[in-house]
Amino acid sequence: GESVGLHxxxxxxxxxxxxxxxxAYSNSASDYFIWYKQESGKGPQFIIDIRSNMDxxxxxxxTVLLNKTVKHLSLQIAATQPGDSAVYFCAENTDGNKLxxxxxxxxxxxx
Amino acid sequence: DAxxxxxxxxKVTETGTPVTLRCHQTENHRYMYWYRQDPGHxxxxxxxxxxxxDTDKGEVSxxxxxxxxxxxxxxLTLESATSxxxxxxxxxxxxxxxxxxxxxxxxxxxxxVL
Numbered sequence: 001g002e003s004v005g006l007h008x009x010x011x012x013x014x015x016x017x018x019x020x021x022x023x024a025y026s027n028s029a030s031d032y033f034i035w036y037k038q039e040s041g042k043g044p045q046f047i048i049d050i051r052s053n054m055d056x057x058x059x060x061x062x063t064v065l066l067n068k069t070v071k072h073l074s075l076q077i078a079a080t081q082p083g084d085s086a087v088y089f090c091a092e093n094t095d096g097n098k099l100x101x102x103x104x105x106x107x108x109x110x111x
Numbered sequence: 112d113a114x115x116x117x118x119x120x121x122k123v124t125e126t127g128t129p130v131t132l133r134c135h136q137t138e139n140h141r142y143m144y145w146y147r148q149d150p151g152h153x154x155x156x157x158x159x160x161x162x163x164x165d166t167d168k169g170e171v172s173x174x175x176x177x178x179x180x181x182x183x184x185x186x187l188t189l190e191s192a193t194s195x196x197x198x199x200x201x202x203x204x205x206x207x208x209x210x211x212x213x214x215x216x217x218x219x220x221x222x223x224v225l
Contacts, residue, residue: 007151008151032212034213034214036216041219042218042219043201043216043217043218043219044154044201044216045216046213046214046215049211089153089154091214093212097142097159097161097205097207097212098144098156098159098169099156099214101153101154101155102153103151103152103153104153
């Protein structure tokens with residue numbers, strides 16, 4: 001999700017449901033993408049990454065999908081838990097070893 | 112946390128004063144970065160370093176300088192702090208050249224400029 005002004009997009013899901021967080025990236029030349037999770041008062045935490053030569057990559061309870069045609073990245077979280085509540089950022093590697101970050105999406109998990 | 116510490120964790124200072132934030136890593140990574148995080152802007156790159164004494168500007172470098180005299184330390188200096196530099200500052204290291212380009216972040220420093 002892209003942000004509008006100071007308001008981040010928010011996704012609210014019921015505990016146990018699957019979550020899908022979306023991200024539109026800007027540079028068609030980007031070759032590496034990362035998803036981060038950030039809890040309040042903490043630094044961003046690496047979740048999963050994917051290179052541009054892949055369409056899908058799976059981790060533990062998380063899957064990242066990459067659609068280069070429309071420059072879209074998504075993060076799927078299976079069986080969402082209260083501990084998954086956080087802000088999620090996508091990042092793209094556009095220029096050497098520098099990352100450009102999206103503004104983030106808030107995930108709220110309802111018990 | 113990839114062995115990254117930041118100090119101080121919180122600081123309140125006045126406009127016009129100099130401020131230095133320190134990032135320390137214990138694992139000898141070559142690449143280090145300073146970001147700032149503000150509501151609605153995500154993380155923006157201030158400066159980065161690709162080795163001792165090798166640094167370059169990022170997207171929002173005006174008003175900031177950096178130094179890296181040792182592999183383990185990357186310092187961010189605000190020569191004369193302004194209220195617009197109130198932010199949360201994150202240091203990161205990259206595993207570039209070590210098999211992946213993943214960046215890992217420190218815990219952050221919350222800076223308030225009055």
